[in-house]
Amino acid sequence: MVKVITKDVTKIFKSKKKEVVALDKINMEINSGESFGILGPSGAGKTTLMRIIAGLDVPTAGELYFNDELVAASNRLIVPPEDRNIGMVFQTWALYPNMTAYDNIAFPLKSLKISKAEEQKKINDIAEILGISHVLNHYPRELSGGQQQRVALARALVKNPSILLLDEPFSNLDARIRDSARALVRRIQNELKITTITVSHDPADIFSIAERAGVIVHGKLVQVDKPSIIYSKPITVEVAKLIGDLVELNGRIEDRNGATYAVVDDFSFPINKINASNVRLGIRLEDLKISKESSLGSDWFLVGRARVKVSSYSSGLFRVTVVPPSNDNTEVVVMMDKPFDVGEEVNLFIRLGKVLVFT
Amino acid sequence: MSKAKTKRISPAVKAAIHQLVIIIFVVIWLVPIYAMVINGLKSDVAVYTTPVLVPSSSPTLEPFQAVWSSLSRPLLNSLIIVLPVAFIATFLGSMAAYFFYMLSNSFSKVSSFISNFLFSLISLATFIPYQATLIPLTKLIADMGLLNTYWGLAFAFFIFYMPTGALLMSIFITAIPPRIIEAARLDKGSDWRIFIKLVFPLSLPGFVSTLIFNIIETWNNFFIPLMLTTTPNMRLIPVTVQSFTGGYATLYNETFAAAFIASIVPLGIFIFLGRYFIKGLIALGTGGKGV
Numbered sequence: 177m178v179k180v181i182t183k184d185v186t187k188i189f190k191s192k193k194k195e196v197v198a199l200d201k202i203n204m205e206i207n208s209g210e211s212f213g214i215l216g217p218s219g220a221g222k223t224t225l226m227r228i229i230a231g232l233d234v235p236t237a238g239e240l241y242f243n244d245e246l247v248a249a250s251n252r253l254i255v256p257p258e259d260r261n262i263g264m265v266f267q268t269w270a271l272y273p274n275m276t277a278y279d280n281i282a283f284p285l286k287s288l289k290i291s292k293a294e295e296q297k298k299i300n301d302i303a304e305i306l307g308i309s310h311v312l313n314h315y316p317r318e319l320s321g322g323q324q325q326r327v328a329l330a331r332a333l334v335k336n337p338s339i340l341l342l343d344e345p346f347s348n349l350d351a352r353i354r355d356s357a358r359a360l361v362r363r364i365q366n367e368l369k370i371t372t373i374t375v376s377h378d379p380a381d382i383f384s385i386a387e388r389a390g391v392i393v394h395g396k397l398v399q400v401d402k403p404s405i406i407y408s409k410p411i412t413v414e415v416a417k418l419i420g421d422l423v424e425l426n427g428r429i430e431d432r433n434g435a436t437y438a439v440v441d442d443f444s445f446p447i448n449k450i451n452a453s454n455v456r457l458g459i460r461l462e463d464l465k466i467s468k469e470s471s472l473g474s475d476w477f478l479v480g481r482a483r484v485k486v487s488s489y490s491s492g493l494f495r496v497t498v499v500p501p502s503n504d505n506t507e508v509v510v511m512m513d514k515p516f517d518v519g520e521e522v523n524l525f526i527r528l529g530k531v532l533v534f535t
Numbered sequence: 536m537s538k539a540k541t542k543r544i545s546p547a548v549k550a551a552i553h554q555l556v557i558i559i560f561v562v563i564w565l566v567p568i569y570a571m572v573i574n575g576l577k578s579d580v581a582v583y584t585t586p587v588l589v590p591s592s593s594p595t596l597e598p599f600q601a602v603w604s605s606l607s608r609p610l611l612n613s614l615i616i617v618l619p620v621a622f623i624a625t626f627l628g629s630m631a632a633y634f635f636y637m638l639s640n641s642f643s644k645v646s647s648f649i650s651n652f653l654f655s656l657i658s659l660a661t662f663i664p665y666q667a668t669l670i671p672l673t674k675l676i677a678d679m680g681l682l683n684t685y686w687g688l689a690f691a692f693f694i695f696y697m698p699t700g701a702l703l704m705s706i707f708i709t710a711i712p713p714r715i716i717e718a719a720r721l722d723k724g725s726d727w728r729i730f731i732k733l734v735f736p737l738s739l740p741g742f743v744s745t746l747i748f749n750i751i752e753t754w755n756n757f758f759i760p761l762m763l764t765t766t767p768n769m770r771l772i773p774v775t776v777q778s779f780t781g782g783y784a785t786l787y788n789e790t791f792a793a794a795f796i797a798s799i800v801p802l803g804i805f806i807f808l809g810r811y812f813i814k815g816l817i818a819l820g821t822g823g824k825g826v
Contacts, residue, residue, distance in 0.1 A: 287723040
């Protein structure tokens with residue numbers, strides 16, 4: 177198994193007039209057998225980083241190591257992609273359109289010089305695991321999206337790769353089969369213990385597959401941690417928004433009776449003492465509640481009175497937008513298990529200690 | 536509403552106009568073939584007494600029979616040389632096109648420079664009028680002792696039409712999604728395997744288009760066989776057809792018959808492979824920029 181190390185990996189794309197820094201001094205270590213996620217918005221450089229790891233691109237500066245072996249350095253491909261033993265699932269899957277699913281999966285085995293019987297066994301085994309045995313004689317154009325994705329995964333896995341690279345592997349799938357596809361990838365990764373790198377802009381992919389994740393924003397690696405920690409302790413608002421839904425507010429700091437509050441119109445959010453006069457607040461939707469009651473127990477803090485502006489619905493919960501009485505533009509979204517009437521007066525609560533404060 | 540209605544042409548009229556325009560073009564294009572056939576079927580007298588576009592009242596196969604004996608050998612010569620040469624030139628051209636594709640996609644500045652340089656040379660080789668290089672070529676072939684041989688003709692055609700094959704195929708090959716070739720590289724495919732298993736089958740419509748183009752260009756080429764062959768046994772078909780138009784008098788019916796026989800092969804190829812030709816052109820239109 178392989179450990180992947182990047183040292184100051186930088187990629188600059190030069191066109192005639194301007195330079196675009198796609199990756200800016202990326203330093204990270206992905207442990208052998210680890211499932212690592214790379215999260216970032218579109219155009220942040222995630223795919224470029226993955227292509228450099230695969231050897232389909234070279235860094236402009238910096239070094240890339242597999243274990244202790246230098247595989248790429250500034251503008252130099254030291255180990256070509258075909259010798260890196262990488263299984264990759266492209267965003268578009270890149271199946272060979274003129275070959276059946278079977279031949280697609282067999283393609284990487286042809287260079288291994290194994291017997292026909294052994295080849296057949298390997299293909300049937302992997303097809304069995306991925307549930308595509310019945311479509312092996314079909315051409316890619318005859319397969320559904322989910323089947324194509326599994327054929328691509330089978331083709332990547334059949335050669336026993338040391339590293340598995342997944343580039344937005346679920347984005348072209350129907351929402352309803354995405355979770356089963358994620359579970360499948362996670363299970364196989366767990367069983368085979370292949371170093372796996374998943375690139376995605378969707379936090380659901382990262383939560384379901386990655387043990388650790390790195391967040392790339394504007395070509396810079398800004399945070400590396402467990403997904404749950406990135407979720408609860410994001411270092412910037414951008415990171416916080418990338419990894420989950422967030423209510424964002426601008427607050428003014430006020431001290432009252434020795435306690436510090438961030439005040440947004442009629443709302444007061446309790447926060448830790450801070451040396452600033454204005455802060456940016458981020459609150460996860462599950463840390464907010466509205467109620468007619470004036471107290472919800474010791475875990476919940478009453479932020480203030482609010483008025484229901486919109487009440488809609490989203491995946492099993494009612495998505496209620498409330499505003500403070502004095503400002504109709506300060507919108508706070510709350511997920512509730514029952515609908516509220518528009519115009520209704522309610523109390524807004526926050527779970528204690530859950531306000532994310534960014535200066 | 537009623538105003539708009541009066542202004543709009545009804546779909547049926549529109550379709551009829553389209554058809555009419557197409558028919559006019561088709562007729563214009565078919566006139567030479569039509570003339571070839573009907574005048575080839577006229578007797579020596581009828582060809583002078585009836586207008587060119589009017590068929591003879593008593594058609595005869597005589598002119599065809601008359602020219603066949605002198606055309607059969609050149610026809611065979613042309614077939615022996617043109618088909619294999621056009622195929623090999625197009626196939627090697629495709630390989631060259633793939634080679635350039637790989638070079639220009641490599642990271643090394645040196646190889647992309649080499650790629651661009653060689654590719655410019657190839658374009659030059661394609662666009663230089665071959666007549667301009669015919670004298671040195673004839674000298675080269677003569678020095679090699681290949682005048683009046685199949686090998687000499689094949690070599691000369693190859694020199695001119697392999698670059699054409701490379702140039703045209705490199706347009707078709709860039710239409711293949713690059714991710715597919717990258718996936719094949721990660722799958723440890725050698726260049727030969729990637730070419731023969733993926734690039735070649737995926738650019739097959741383009742290959743057929745290029746092949747047809749090369750066959751027709753080679754088949755119709757007049758100057759090269761004129762310079763490189765002198766013995767009647769080695770003549771190719773275009774040179775032989777030209778010999779029917781004599782200096783003092785021309786037997787028009789026989790000339791037409793000979794021209795028709797000479798164009799049977801390209802016509803047949805075009806009719807049978809034409810849909811691939813069009814498929815290839817469509818592939819160019821839809822993905823030519825490289826997805």
